[in-house]
Amino acid sequence: MTEVVRRSDRTRSAILAAxxxxxAADGFERATIRAIAADANIDPSMVMRYYGNxxxxxxxxxxxxxxxxxxxxxxxxxxxxxxxxxxxxxxxxDETLQLLLRTASTNQAAVERMQTIxxxxxLPAVAALHPPSTEPADIARRAGLAAAQILGLALCRYVLRLxxxxxxxxxxxxDWVAPTVQxxxxxxxxxxxxxx
Amino acid sequence: MTEVVRRSDRTRSAILAAxxxxxAADGFERATIRAIAADANIDPSMVMRYYGNxxxxxxxxxxxxxxxxxxxxxxxxxxxxxxxxxxxxxxxxDETLQLLLRTASTNQAAVERMQTIxxxxxLPAVAALHPPSTEPADIARRAGLAAAQILGLALCRYVLRLxxxxxxxxxxxxDWVAPTVQxxxxxxxxxxxxxx
DNA sequence: CTTCGATGTCAACACGCGTTGGCCTACACT
DNA sequence: AGTGTAGGCCAACGCGTGTTGACATCGAAG
Numbered sequence: 524m525t526e527v528v529r530r531s532d533r534t535r536s537a538i539l540a541a542x543x544x545x546x547a548a549d550g551f552e553r554a555t556i557r558a559i560a561a562d563a564n565i566d567p568s569m570v571m572r573y574y575g576n577x578x579x580x581x582x583x584x585x586x587x588x589x590x591x592x593x594x595x596x597x598x599x600x601x602x603x604x605x606x607x608x609x610x611x612x613x614x615x616x617d618e619t620l621q622l623l624l625r626t627a628s629t630n631q632a633a634v635e636r637m638q639t640i641x642x643x644x645x646l647p648a649v650a651a652l653h654p655p656s657t658e659p660a661d662i663a664r665r666a667g668l669a670a671a672q673i674l675g676l677a678l679c680r681y682v683l684r685l686x687x688x689x690x691x692x693x694x695x696x697x698d699w700v701a702p703t704v705q706x707x708x709x710x711x712x713x714x715x716x717x718x719x
Numbered sequence: 720m721t722e723v724v725r726r727s728d729r730t731r732s733a734i735l736a737a738x739x740x741x742x743a744a745d746g747f748e749r750a751t752i753r754a755i756a757a758d759a760n761i762d763p764s765m766v767m768r769y770y771g772n773x774x775x776x777x778x779x780x781x782x783x784x785x786x787x788x789x790x791x792x793x794x795x796x797x798x799x800x801x802x803x804x805x806x807x808x809x810x811x812x813d814e815t816l817q818l819l820l821r822t823a824s825t826n827q828a829a830v831e832r833m834q835t836i837x838x839x840x841x842l843p844a845v846a847a848l849h850p851p852s853t854e855p856a857d858i859a860r861r862a863g864l865a866a867a868q869i870l871g872l873a874l875c876r877y878v879l880r881l882x883x884x885x886x887x888x889x890x891x892x893x894d895w896v897a898p899t900v901q902x903x904x905x906x907x908x909x910x911x912x913x914x915x
Numbered sequence: 916c917t918t919c920g921a922t923g924t925c926a927a928c929a930c931g932c933g934t935t936g937g938c939c940t941a942c943a944c945t
Numbered sequence: 946a947g948t949g950t951a952g953g954c955c956a957a958c959g960c961g962t963g964t965t966g967a968c969a970t971c972g973a974a975g
Contacts, residue, residue: 550825675871
C-alpha cells in the first residue's frame, strides 16, 4: 500500500486552507461555501464533493492539536511561563485556535471541539504536574482556571482587540500572566504560587 | 412635557426583550427577525417599523451599563474581590453581557460596543484606584488584564461550558480569581498583590 | 357618528445561501 | 487510437432571509 499522491490532494488542501481562513475571519454562518471555493479557485460543488456538506467541512477545518509540551519535564516553578509562551506561539502560528474561539460562541460543534481539546489535551498535561493520588476535581479545577485566563487573554487580544491588551508586548504579557497561570497550576487560592 | 405612555411601548419592549434573548442564545446571524417577532407575539414588519433594520435592533439590544461600583470607596485590598463579585452578579442578572460576549466573535458592532464599554466604564473605574499622576498606559494595562481574566472566566463558564469551570461554586471562583484581579489592579507583575 | 393617525396584519419581493445533477475535460492504461 | 475514470465546471433547485408596501382595525378627537 504505497501512499499515492492524488491530483485532487492539492485541491483538498486548498479548500481546507481557504475554509480555515474564512471560518476564522467570519465565523461559521458568514463564511460561505461560495466564498471559500472562490478563495481556493474552484467551483463550490467541489467543496461538496470532497467534504459532503458545510458541517463536515467545518469539522475538518477545526481539527486541532495543541502540541502541549510535557509539563512534568520542566522546572516546577516555570510551568506557568512555559504554558503561556506555548499558547502565544500556537495562537500566532496556527489560525485554527482563533477559528475555534470565534466560532465557539455560535456553533455547537465548535463548543464541543473546545471541550474535547480541554479534556483530552490540557487536562492530562496539568495532571502530569501532580501525584496520581491527587483529587481529579482539583486537577480539573486548576486546568479550568488556567484555560479561563489563557482564553480570556486571547479573546481580548485577538477577537475584541482591546487596545491595551493588543499593545502589550510578549514579555510584558508573560510577566503579568505567567504568575497567574503558575498559581492556578501549582499554587493555592490565596498564595503567590509555591507549593509541593 | 408629561411623559405619555404610548400603547406601542409595550410592544417595543417586548421586541427588545425577545431580541436580547434570541441574540444571546443564537448570535447575530442565526437570530432571525421572524423568530424574535414570534417570541414577542407580533408581526415581523413591526420590528422594522420600530427599529428600522436588524442592525439597529441589535444596537438597541446591546445597550449596556456595567453599573460598576466606585472602586475608590472600597478597602484597597478588597477591590479584586468586589470587582469579580460584581461581574458574577451582572452576568447572571442581565443577559446582555452574554449577548455581547457571544456576538462579539462575529459581529463588528458588538466588538466596538465591547471596546466602548471597556474604555468608558472599566477604565475609569480602575483609574480611580491610582493617583492622577499615574501613567495612563499603566492604568490601561491593568484594566486590560483584569478584563482578560474576567471575560475568560465568563467565556469558559457561560459559553464554552467547560465542566470544571461550570461546577465551581461562587466562593471557590472568588477564592481563586479575586487575588488575580487584585494583583492586576494594584500589584506588580511578579508579586501577590500589596503595593502603594 | 365620522375622521384620522397610531397600531397591527398579510402577502410578496429580491437576494444569497447550501446543495444537486448533468455535462465537459484530461489523463492513465490497453 | 480508444476507453474508462477521476477531476472539474455550470446552471439550477428550494429555502429562508431581511425588507417592503398595501391593507385592516382600534381608539380618541371633532
